[in-house]
Amino acid sequence: MHNFIFENGTRLIFGAGCLKEYLASFLERYGPNVLLVTDGSGEGARCGAQDEVSRLLRTGGKTAVECRVRPPCPSSKEARQAARLCREHHVDLILGVGGSAVLDCCKAASLASVCRGDLWEDFWASRGVVDLPPLPVGLVSTAVEVGAVNGAAGLIRNGRCVWRDYPPCDPGFALLDPAYTRALSPRELAAQGFSALAGAMELYLDPVEGTNVPRDLLEALLRGMIRDLRTCRRDPRNDEARGDLMWESTLWGSRFFQLGRQCTFPALPAREAALRFAAETGGGYTDVLAVLLLALCRRLAER
Known part of the structure; x- marks a missing residue:
């Protein structure tokens, strides 16, 4: 590091x-x-x-x-x-x-x-x-x-x-x-949780020197986000899972996960493209993000 x-x-x-x-x-x-x-x-x-x-x-x-x-x-x-x-x-x-x-x-x-x-x-x-x-x-x-x-x-x-x-x-x-967060609709809850999950995954996939410890911590965080997002989709009124997901979603972008990196906060191309699309059209952010993230993971898996 x-x-x-x-x-x-x-x-x-x-x-x-x-x-x-x-x-x-x-x-x-x-x-x-x-x-x-x-x-x-x-x-x-x-x-x-x-x-x-x-x-x-x-x-x-x-x-x-x-x-x-x-x-x-x-x-x-x-x-x-x-x-x-x-x-x-x-x-x-x-x-x-x-x-x-x-x-x-x-x-x-x-x-x-x-x-x-x-x-x-x-x-x-x-x-x-x-x-x-x-x-x-x-x-x-x-x-x-x-x-x-x-x-x-x-x-x-x-x-x-x-x-x-x-x-x-x-x-x-x-x-x-x-x-x-109880006022969120099931779709809003799932969309916000997925947005955080996608950001954490892009950060995890970023191949930068000195990221072994941050990647290990992010992997544990990703597992928790996936677990709690699934629970919230099945039961949007589950207060414990929603609270855990809120805390996990707050943590992922912290500079705590940048410690030891050779560079500062990395570019997140899938997230950037989805945000740009939403700004230009007024909607569809998480839908586009899901497609782009899947394409990114497939491309990395084929290398």
Whole structure:
């Protein structure tokens, strides 16, 4: 393995009732102005998390301005719009309520709101130097898959999907209550679980020097994801399996699985192509991802 330094700046709290128990205490650490980033599909509203967060914000004396993000992946335009709201309203905290698209937008906006240049051209596409601390980020998850709490965030522009990993953009806290995923339909539950499984599998198949330990850990994670995804498909109301799947789906994109790699977060061609298709057509992300992943596995097996 190659040399590495691992540091996790996020306080992850998992379990029933964690939103009501902990969010108010976290909010006390930040100023009065909050940007609330929500899922454009209405997922947070359906499960009740968005109403609860709004109530706690009011109770804590916070002033919130809201912006919405379309799943499955935010565009650079959406990130810039969120950053503009941060500057106009002198935001002290970016708080996401939703899944992976919400989290990625929060991370990108936290950087875009303070950077002096163009987010995409100077920092996303060309890996420019960051010389200012990004705005603080917090997350309330309402999805089985929230992407990488501690890892790379994705953005789409002109049909191109790019992931960038900048640890200071990680949320200071992340609250994951599996109860909020009960509002997902069986199809949504299966789609989110499969999306996480596909990402973990692409990462596992990436042949990079120094990945023996991460691959061993990913293999164990993949086995658990397959087991729990099958259980959830048979019984979508199985709280234990859904909670396990939520935690596994949260882990796969963590930079913990990048430790010892010779390079940073790798390209995931099947996931990138499916996200690009969804952004251009407005749907079909997991269907396309399933076809592309099967083709990728078949091609690798024939080598």
